[in-house]
Amino acid sequence: MLRGFVHVLAWSLATGAAVTLSWWGVHTVMAGTVYDRPRALPITAADATAQESEPPASSTNRPTPSKRPPSPPSPSPEPTGTPRTPDPAKTPPQDPGPSPTTSGQVKGYDTDGGRVVFDIGESSATLVSATPGAGWSMQVWKTRTWIRVEFGAGADRVSVFCTWHDGPPRVDIGNY
Known part of the structure; x- marks a missing residue:
């Protein structure tokens, strides 16, 4: 009986050590794959009014059909000469304007x-996202005056350059 207990104890210790070592290795590798969170872009007043008038469609939130027909709106008499004050809940928030580093011109290149x-500004640009196609890999290089995104598949290379070192930002796409 003591011999069986020793075997179970040895097996438990070896298994615990193996699980700990595996977890540490996976954790170390995965810790290096964390990316920066995407930046939120400013919403202009025109976008805010469009969003208020039309709610976004959702696959999980469907409007329930009404069982009774909608009643026509009843006209409410307003005294003349009294100005109406807008409802604060329905007025769109004031847009402070774009920050000096961005212009709000988000452009995509396929x-x-x-x-x-x-996100292309007047004197600089920032990378919003880069998504490789199926079977392609991707590398990104950034400096203070340019951004390069390179897609690769085998011997094929496609580079997207955004440069602003000698003027406003411009984008060049090259197949190599």
């Missing part, structure tokens, strides 16, 4: 290797 989206 290539054979994938899609790249830049």
Whole structure:
């Protein structure tokens, strides 16, 4: 009986050590794959009014059909000469304007290797997203005056350059 207990104890210790070592290895590898969170872009007043008038469609939130017909709106008499004050809940928030580093001009570029989206300002640009196509890999290089996104599949290469070192930002796409 003591011999069986020793075997179970040895097996438990070896299994615990193996699980701990595996978890530590996976954790170390996965810790290096964390990306920056995407930036939220400013919403202009025109976008805010369009969003208020039309709610976004959702696959999980369907409007329930009404069992009774809608009643026509009843006209409410308003005294003349009294100005109406707007309802604060329905007025769109005031837009402070775009920040100095962005212009709110988000432009996407589709290539054979994938899609790249830049937020292009007057004197600089930022990378919003880059998504490789099926079977393509991707690399990104950033400096203070340019951004390069390269998609690769085998010997094929597609590069998307956004440069602003000698003027306003411009985007060049090249197949190599």
